[in-house]
Amino acid sequence: MGGGTIAAIATPPGRGAIAIVRVSGPLVRDIARALCPGAPLRPRRAETRPVVDGDGLTIDRGLALFFPAPHSYTGEDVLELHVHGSTAVARDTMLAALALGARAAEAGEFTRRAYEAGKLDLCAAEAVAELIAAEHRGAARAASARMAGGLASEVERLRAELATILAELTATLDFPDEVAAPDASDVRVRVEAVDGALEELARTWERGQVMREGAAVAIVGPPNAGKSSVFNGLLGSERALVSELAGTTRDTLEESVALGDGGVARLIDTAGMRHSADALEAAGVARSEGALAAASLVLVVVDASRPLDPAASDVLRRTRACERLVYFNKADVGRVGYDQREPAEGAALLGCAHARASLEAVRAALCRRLGDGPVDVARPHLGTARQADAVLEARRSLAAVRETLDAHAPLDLVASDLAAAHASLGALSGRDAGEAVLDAVFARFCVGK
Numbered sequence: 105m106g107g108g109t110i111a112a113i114a115t116p117p118g119r120g121a122i123a124i125v126r127v128s129g130p131l132v133r134d135i136a137r138a139l140c141p142g143a144p145l146r147p148r149r150a151e152t153r154p155v156v157d158g159d160g161l162t163i164d165r166g167l168a169l170f171f172p173a174p175h176s177y178t179g180e181d182v183l184e185l186h187v188h189g190s191t192a193v194a195r196d197t198m199l200a201a202l203a204l205g206a207r208a209a210e211a212g213e214f215t216r217r218a219y220e221a222g223k224l225d226l227c228a229a230e231a232v233a234e235l236i237a238a239e240h241r242g243a244a245r246a247a248s249a250r251m252a253g254g255l256a257s258e259v260e261r262l263r264a265e266l267a268t269i270l271a272e273l274t275a276t277l278d279f280p281d282e283v284a285a286p287d288a289s290d291v292r293v294r295v296e297a298v299d300g301a302l303e304e305l306a307r308t309w310e311r312g313q314v315m316r317e318g319a320a321v322a323i324v325g326p327p328n329a330g331k332s333s334v335f336n337g338l339l340g341s342e343r344a345l346v347s348e349l350a351g352t353t354r355d356t357l358e359e360s361v362a363l364g365d366g367g368v369a370r371l372i373d374t375a376g377m378r379h380s381a382d383a384l385e386a387a388g389v390a391r392s393e394g395a396l397a398a399a400s401l402v403l404v405v406v407d408a409s410r411p412l413d414p415a416a417s418d419v420l421r422r423t424r425a426c427e428r429l430v431y432f433n434k435a436d437v438g439r440v441g442y443d444q445r446e447p448a449e450g451a452a453l454l455g456c457a458h459a460r461a462s463l464e465a466v467r468a469a470l471c472r473r474l475g476d477g478p479v480d481v482a483r484p485h486l487g488t489a490r491q492a493d494a495v496l497e498a499r500r501s502l503a504a505v506r507e508t509l510d511a512h513a514p515l516d517l518v519a520s521d522l523a524a525a526h527a528s529l530g531a532l533s534g535r536d537a538g539e540a541v542l543d544a545v546f547a548r549f550c551v552g553k
């Protein structure tokens with residue numbers, strides 16, 4: 105990415121109510137004067153203006169907003185033109201800005217400038233992209249909280265502690281006669297405190313998965329138990345085929361459903377599990393097995409109205425070691441199967457897939473099970489795989505530090521691992537991130553942001 109004045113259509117392509125063209129950089133005042141004739145735009149005021157091209161032809165009448173440096177998103181002079189959301193109008197406005205010396209912005213270039221101007225730290229910049237990408241309320245709330253900062257400061261606090269330890273070690277190495285070596289057990293305690301805080305952060309990444317992409321909930325059970333009926337009932341739509349024939353569902357089907365409190369479940373309907381000579385059905389059952397193995401939580405659906413047959417007993421037995429919720433269905437017809445259940449299924453739910461109350465009970469139970477230890481988004485938490493990797497790397501280096509200390513090796517041997525952990529945290533917070541890290545972060549943005 106280079107310097108100069110950049111321009112982009114910041115709204116998605118296609119027809120819409122309005123389109124926004126954004127321009128940032130040193131030429132903004134000249135471009136504003138040429139595109140929006142009349143008195144100079146007043147800072148931070150919305151003004152209705154004609155928008156004209158280089159030949160003075162009117163492209164549109166739009167809303168012009170001028171944000172003088174440094175009080176703008178990028179820290180530079182910024183012009184925003186809100187024009188009618190026609191592809192032709194947006195394109196002509198953009199072309200007019202380009203003709204006046206701007207160049208087309210690359211993905212994330214506005215935010216990268218904001219980062220480089222110190223308007224937001226790297227973790228907050230990543231949160232901007234996460235917020236735009238968020239498809240669920242929980243993910244949006246978490247990203248919004250991260251945009252306010254907090255993660256980078258927490259990481260910087262830990263990095264500063266490592267820097268202090270490192271400085272003490274270096275001082276004794278450089279001036280062995282004047283500076284006493286720090287006490288190894290004291291170094292260990294301090295390193296462990298930093299590692300403990302990083303472990304805490306790493307946990308927020310794992311727990312945040314439900315908020316970010318939804319936990320996988322596989323609905324499994326013997327054929328005809330009502331799995332697809334429960335799936336449809338929880339979704340509130342007739343997404344899956346339901347029929348009185350056992351073996352209706354042949355392939356896994358997946359849909360996301362909000363669970364309240366920002367949590368999301370990826371519900372997976374599966375083929376009923378039984379031994380089958382039919383190759384197609386057997387292939388479906390193999391997929392059910394795969395979904396079962398990959399799920400964060402298994403919802404086992406069994407027919408309560410009939411005595412437990414081998415297929416039902418088998419699924420119940422095999423899922424005992426899983427994170428699971430057992431639901432006996434078709435209680436409106438009978439409960440003999442439910443009454444026959446083993447003590448391991450003592451806490452199972454009983455209900456009817458056609459009854460709202462039963463579906464609510466299943467939903468509430470899913471919420472309770474998936475809601476274990478939700479992430480407190482008001483506290484520092486990890487939001488991207490890059491951040492999680494950096495924490496992992498830092499912790500690996502700190503583990504090496506501890507090993508060296510445990511081996512009672514000379515203290516100078518820990519310096520390089522401490523420095524590596526320090527560097528990982530610098531890349532994480534963005535305070536000491538190389539070009540490659542920045543390029544990778546901002547490449548994930550859309551153009552115009």
Ligand SMILES: Nc1nc2c(ncn2[C@@H]2O[C@H](COP(=O)(O)OP(=O)(O)OP(=O)(O)O)[C@@H](O)[C@H]2O)c(=O)[nH]1
Pocket residue numbers: 325326327328329330331332333334345346347348349350351352353354374375376377433434435436437455456457458
């Ligand atoms: N009476 C009653 N019938 C139900 C209930 N739940 C489902 N059914 C019926 O049971 C039959 C099987 O339902 P499905 O939802 O297709 O069952 P499934 O477990 O997905 O079946 P497969 O896909 O074949 O494994 C259908 O005729 C449903 O209408 C229930 O709670 N009560």
Ligand SMILES: [Mg+2]
Pocket residue numbers: 331332333344345346352353373374375376
């Ligand atoms: Mg089905």
